[in-house]
Amino acid sequence: xxxxxxxxxxxxGYELKREHDARFxxxxxLAFGQVYATLERLRKSGLVSAATSVKVDGPxxxxxxxxxxxxxxxxxxxxxxxxPSPYVxxxxxxxxxxxxxxxxxxxxxxxxxxxRDAHLGRMREYTRLKSRPDSSLxxxxxxxxxxxxxxxxxxxxxxxxxxxxxxxxxxxSCPVR
Amino acid sequence: MPGxxxxxxxxxxxxxxxxxxxxxxxxxxxxxxxxxxxxxSVELGRxxxxxxxxxxxxxxxxxxxxxxxxxxxxxxEVHFQGRRIDxxxxxxxxxxxxxxxxxxxxxxxxxxxxxxxxxxALPLLLSGARRxxxxxxxxxxxxxxxxxxxxxxxxxxxxxxxxxxxxVARALVTEPAVLFADEPTAALDTVAGEQxxxxxxxxxxxxxxxxxxxxxxxxxxxxxxxxxxxxxxxCSS
Numbered sequence: 001x002x003x004x005x006x007x008x009x010x011x012x013g014y015e016l017k018r019e020h021d022a023r024f025x026x027x028x029x030l031a032f033g034q035v036y037a038t039l040e041r042l043r044k045s046g047l048v049s050a051a052t053s054v055k056v057d058g059p060x061x062x063x064x065x066x067x068x069x070x071x072x073x074x075x076x077x078x079x080x081x082x083x084p085s086p087y088v089x090x091x092x093x094x095x096x097x098x099x100x101x102x103x104x105x106x107x108x109x110x111x112x113x114x115x116r117d118a119h120l121g122r123m124r125e126y127t128r129l130k131s132r133p134d135s136s137l138x139x140x141x142x143x144x145x146x147x148x149x150x151x152x153x154x155x156x157x158x159x160x161x162x163x164x165x166x167x168x169x170x171x172x173s174c175p176v177r
Numbered sequence: 178m179p180g181x182x183x184x185x186x187x188x189x190x191x192x193x194x195x196x197x198x199x200x201x202x203x204x205x206x207x208x209x210x211x212x213x214x215x216x217x218s219v220e221l222g223r224x225x226x227x228x229x230x231x232x233x234x235x236x237x238x239x240x241x242x243x244x245x246x247x248x249x250x251x252x253x254e255v256h257f258q259g260r261r262i263d264x265x266x267x268x269x270x271x272x273x274x275x276x277x278x279x280x281x282x283x284x285x286x287x288x289x290x291x292x293x294x295x296x297x298a299l300p301l302l303l304s305g306a307r308r309x310x311x312x313x314x315x316x317x318x319x320x321x322x323x324x325x326x327x328x329x330x331x332x333x334x335x336x337x338x339x340x341x342x343x344x345v346a347r348a349l350v351t352e353p354a355v356l357f358a359d360e361p362t363a364a365l366d367t368v369a370g371e372q373x374x375x376x377x378x379x380x381x382x383x384x385x386x387x388x389x390x391x392x393x394x395x396x397x398x399x400x401x402x403x404x405x406x407x408x409x410x411x412c413s414s
Contacts, residue, residue: 113413116406123399131375131400147396154395162232 001027002038003047003066003074010051012061013039026142039064047073092153096160100168108168112161119154123147195222198387199244199355204253206239213239214250215410221355226378226388228401236410237391238359244389245278245357246270258354275303279348279386281358281377286344287332293319293343294328300351318346322376338369345377352384359391374400 005011005019013035020030042048047070053060066074092115099108129135130143160167199221206214213236221227221244229237242248244255246262247270255263262273274280279300287296297315302308319325322342332340341361348356361377362370378400381388390401398404406413 117404120395120399120404123395124401127396127399131378147399151395158232 002035003042003070004078006048006064006066007071007074010063010065012063014061016064023138025136025139026145042070046070090156092157093160096164096167097171100164100171105164105168108164109161112157112164116154116157116161119150119157123150123154126150195225197221198223198225198258199389200256201240201244201250202254202256204240204243204250204255206236206243206248206250212410214243214253216253217407217410217412218253219244219405219412221387221389223354224382224385224387225403226381226390226401228398228404229389229391229407230393230395230398230404231407231413233393235407237407240407241357241359241389241391245280245355246273275300276351277354279351279353279356281344281348281356281361283360284337284341284364287340287347289332292329292331293324293335296332296343297347297350300347304351315346315350318350319343321380322346336369337365338372341365341369341373342376345373345380349377349380349384349386353386356381356386356388357391358388360393361390362394362397363392370397 001020001024002016005016005023011019013032016039017030017032017035020027020035039048039050043050043064047067048064049067051063051065053062055061092112095111096108099111126143126147130140130147135143197220201217201219204214204217204219205212215236217236217240219227219229219240229240231237239248243250243253243263246255246265249263253263254261257273257277262270265273287293288299291299294312294315297318298306298308298311301311301314306314316325316328319328322345324339324342324346327335327339327343332343335343341364345361348358356377358377362373365373374397378388380386388401390397392398
């Protein structure tokens with residue numbers, strides 16, 4: 001991400017941090033330390049170069065620019081298709097299976113219902129965020145991304161609730177050993 | 178699992194206790210072949226938006242119709258503002274719906290021979306308002322929903338989303354105590370549906386109208402303050 005932000009021109013660490021936070025409201029908060037550590041790693045790999053430090057509004061700041069190798073690497077990354085995640089790791093499913101094996105159907109159902117409430121609660125928060133008149137389009141799209149994934153989980157929870165009795169029978173009729 | 182997007186503190190609004198405006202107690206309704214409701218109780222707070230979800234055929238629309246006084250439950254009671262209403266005559270329940278309730282369905286609720294403004298003015302005219310002020314109020318409400326440009330158009334000249342926004346304006350124009358909305362966005366695409374829900378909930382909150390929102394879609398339910406799930410005629414959460 002930081003390399004990509006340097007494609008627009010020279011930036012120092014403080015500017016990159018500010019631009020990152022404004023452009024990617026859904027991303028994990030980025031600490032200043034992380035920005036400088038990443039820039040140093042990119043510099044060592046030859047993807048960015050550092051100019052002489054200058055004094056800007058008080059502190060000394062080092063401007064960074066993208067090198068030709070950095071531009072090649074960024075363009076390669078930009079045009080590369082992101083592999084669709086297989087979404088096979090499902091911690092909710094693991095809990096349901098273990099609840100059925102060790103405690104029985106009521107606990108599995110209770111867990112699924114409480115998980116459903118938690119998911120819908122989080123969906124309400126994102127819905128309020130995106131419905132605010134002052135939300136930017138970037139914030140709306142980030143909330144939509146979160147909502148779509150939460151909704152997929154919630155549909156799975158509903159399907160699991162419908163079939164939990166069937167799954168219980170299957171688990172207890174097919175011992176692995 | 179939930180993403181990492183940071184939410185401002187005021188987005189996590191705590192639940193506020195509300196005075197009950199409408200309640201259903203142990204409601205039972207049987208259509209003959211199978212019971213649609215088997216003892217559902219529900220309370221709706223003043224200004225609250227309550228989502229009623231559940232699989233298709235679970236009884237959620239029947240619950241809405243009983244709460245709105247359209248159907249009379251076989252057993253149980255419905256109270257509006259502290260007064261029992263399910264034992265009222267059909268005429269009294271019709272008057273109650275006209276004066277205190279708004280209704281909104283999936284589609285097909287506008288009168289096709291009337292313009293958007295005439296459709297929105299209709300509930301005011303039925304309540305005894307004069308035509309000229311009713312039409313002016315209707316235009317104001319169309320403006321609130323961003324469809325004032327459609328005031329003189331017929332429903333057949335509008336898109337599904339536009340038509341549903343006019344229907345929402347008509348359902349809220351009398352500032353009812355309760356709005357009953359049954360799958361209000363089911364016939365719309367995602368963007369149009371979200372526009373309708375955003376505007377419906379914004380205006381309902383402004384006017385203090387409570388909303389009983391029946392939906393099978395969690396993304397629509399997420400516009401509510403709270404959810405109850407109806408499964409096989411019973412309330413499961």
